[in-house]
Every structure is written in C-alpha cells, then in structure tokens.
Amino acid sequence: MENIQHIIQENEKGNRLDLVISTLQEDWSRTQAQFLIKEGHVTVNGKTSKPNYKSAVGDEVLITIPDPEPLDVIAEEMDLDIYYEDEDVLVVNKPKGMVVHPAPGHLTGTLVNGLMAHCKDLSGINGVMRPGIVHRIDKDTSGLLMVAKNDRAHEKLVQQLVDKSVTRKYRAIVHGIIPHEYGTIDAPIGRDPKDRQKMTVVTKGKQAVTHFHVLDRFKEFSFVECELETGRTHQIRVHMKYIGFPLAGDPKYGPRKTMDLNGQALHAGVLGFVHPRTEEYMEFQAPLPAYFEELLIQLKNDR
Template identity: 85%
Template structure:
C-alpha cells in the first residue's frame, strides 16, 4: 500500500472530507473516496473518520491507497511513441483515436495494453485496469502522458498533480474569433444533469481552472494554447464551450456544424514534471499531428 499526504488549506476549510479528497486527483471519484474512508484507508490527524467529516484548517490527511487486485488485461505489442523512459517513469505520445485504459467491455487496443507489452513493471496504485496511469487524455486527443513504473514514482507524480506543479500545455483550434489575447476560465465541472454521459459547468462540480492565450486567428476560427491548472474530465472542451468558443471537430461539445475530424482538434503538446527519483525538472514537447498541421495550413490559406 502507498500513502499520499494532504494538508487542509483555507479554501477547503469546512468542506466535507470526501468532497475535498475527490478533488485532489481527476481519477478519484467521490464514491471511491467514500469507500476508502469507510474502510479505514483515510486518517485525519492520525484518526479514522467519516466521509461527512467537516475539514478544519491545517488538518493532516493521509490517504493509504489499497493494493490493486491481480491484473487481467492482455499485453499487446504496439509501436509506442516513447519520448523518455527509465526505471521510474515513461513519457509517451498517444495518438488520436487510442483509448488510454481498458474499461469493462473494452479490454483491448488501449495504451495500457501496449504499455504492458512494452515494459514489465507498472505501478498498481490506480487498480487493475489502469496500471501506471497517473493522468489521462481523451481518446480523440493526442499528445503526451507520463506513466509511473512503480508505486513510489506514482505517488510522487500524483502529489505534483495535487500540488498543481505539473506543466500541461495543449494546442486547440476553436470556433469563433476570441477577441482578447489571454484569459483564465475558473468554473466548476461535473456531470451534466441533462446528459449523464457529458460533463458541464455546474454549481456543485469540481474546482477547475484553465488558462489560455490566442496564438493565431483565421476567418472563423482561433488557434489557442491552453494550460491546465487542474485536470478534470473533458476540462478544456467543457471550458472553451462555456465561454462560447467550442473546439473544432468535437462531437460532444462542439456545434452541430463542425469539421469532421474524427474528434476534437486538441493536442497535449508540452508536459513537464519533477522526476520522482532525481528531483530534476523534465519537460517534453510533441509536434502537432499531421492532420492538425494540415488544418492550420488550410485555415491560413482561407483567411
């Protein structure tokens, strides 16, 4: 079992413990956190508590993540685009169209299947279907991901996500001409009450912050760089729709009349983090996919 520590700050004072902890990492659902608390895997100032415990300033929280069940996912040989690898961490450039981890009924062809064939050791903290997965990107989003090869590395990388110290910059093409050069979107994200398969900005959602800057403008579109401060499900897609500039090609959050790109024009271009063993800051950049570059050329020519 591995442990993650968190100290309650002013902005979480008075909030339910299960709500505070489910906001720490994008892959932790509130129901999962509640189960951990009930099973005694969470302590507050050294003592077990209940999910509805009201957090107090400077409370010391320790989350001891249970050991995973035995893994039953098939390893598949794939030509992975690996940018960096050592005994602790791996950085991979995921192609558009690939799912990150298996789910019930979809157990093959994912990045995890390829990772299991590529390397023998992956961390087990995130359970049987997500070995090594510290964070994720959507199926039709391309770009860089960091993968933990042991639980110690996983714990330290997750802590950096909790501390908001990981650099994650994306390129996106959106509908419309954004009138200003820079912006920050701070709006909570949760399940869409009208469509449970989608996310939306909702009052009781998880805290979410996206910073953006405009890189270029075309006839009816803008090229933007988005930097994540938090990492909620579909965050950039939901936030850009919320301010009126949905992503091009997005079948879920885009307008009905959008380009058919087999998914949104979104690429995780830059990833930076502190190495879990050497404590050296590492940053990687992946070039835009061919379709993305061709789209930019087309939009420039039409301008």
C-alpha cells in the same frame, strides 16, 4: 503468499503503523501499506490494527502479502511513441483515436495494453485495469502522458498534480474569433444533470481553471494554447464551450455543424514535472500531429 515479520524498535516508537510498514520494503509506498492494513493483511501482537496505530517498542508486526491479483488485460505489442523512460517514469505520446485504459467491453487496443507489452513494472495504485496511469487524456486527444513504473513514483507524480505544479499545455482549434490575446476561465465542472455522459459548468462542481493564449486567428476559427491549472474530465472542451468558443471537430461539446475530424482538434503538446527520484524538473514537447498541421495550413489558405 509471503509473510514478513518485524519487531518495532526504539527509533520507530510512536510512528504510525502505515509509515513503519512503508519503510520495510524499498518499493512499498504509504498507500500500499494502508491497503494491506485495511484489508486485514497486517496484525500487531496477533490482532488486526488500523493505519494510524501508534507503534510501541517490542510490538510484533506480521504482514501477510497476498498473491497478486491476476490481470485480465492482454499485453499487446504496439509501436509506442516513447519520449522518455527510466526505472521510475515513462513519457509517451498518445495518438488520436487511442483509448488510455481498458474498460468493460473495450479490453484491447488501449495504451495500457501496449504499455504492458513494453514493460512489466508498472504502478498498481490505480488497479489492475489502469496500471501505471497517473492521469489521462481523452480518446480523440493526442499528446503526452506520464506513466508511473512503481508506486512511489506514482504517489509523487499525483501529489504534483494535486499541488498544481505539473506543466500541461495543449494546442486547440476552436470555433469563432477570440477578440483578446489572453484569458483565464475559472469555472467549476461537474456532471451535466441533463446528460450524465457529459460534463458541464455547475455551481457545485469541482474547481477548474484553464488559462489560454490566442496563437492565430482565421476566418471563422482561432488557434489557441490552453494551460491546465487543474485537470478535470473534459476540462478544456467544457471551458471553451462555456465561453462560446467550442473546439472544432468535438462531437460531444462542439456545435452541430463542425469539422469532420473524427474528434476534437486538441493536442497535449507540452508536459513538465519534477522527476520523482532525482527531483529535477523535466519538460517534454510533442509536435502537432499531421492532420492538425494540415488543418492549420488549410485555415491559413482560406483566410
């Protein structure tokens, strides 16, 4: 356990307490400062305070940094497909069949297990079970993910998701022949009241917007590119089912008679964002996995 003392200076007068604390260490974020305050690890003139307390010149701030919470997730050496990495962010191409983060009863073999063996400096904002995870893709969806290596990077990447400025394009094979070239699905998504394990379009759900473009058509299927404006759970899978073109191979949202692909034919192929430190736009592309390419060849031959 470590203590940090700080006396409020003239240039900090009137500033919120959480803002002041976030500037005391280079790698501290506003979120981390708020956590310390709310958990009672910060006193002002000997008394606990609130994040929005307005600082006064001469205030004595004492921060007690708790020992880090032990992480029960096991680091596992994996052959990760890393597309980019620096001190702030990492971009990885997740294979089909891999879970992103551990959960009770499933603590090994996840992307997080591999990331922990690959690098020790991951953001802690999402807790000990999801270090560095800014967003996720489903177990049977392959493709690109951005991972934060510190809290400041995490906050800036999340803000881009909130601002809908992250580029996320997916390739998918869906049942049916979509008659038009382009479309936008703007339909709110929430828990299915009939099945809590599923998501569905519901009136009181969260706003969800998916843009799609037909790339090719086959005898009974269409090959599409979907671009996310929002990022709701199972969004593409739910939206394509909603308009009558469910994903091939999808055991949860697809038709009873679908392809045996061990999960939906969905690949997060393009990921673009503004780097949290350099503020330069970066974009990455991951090719379709082998099974997906082979499926496309098969569908073309059957046409």
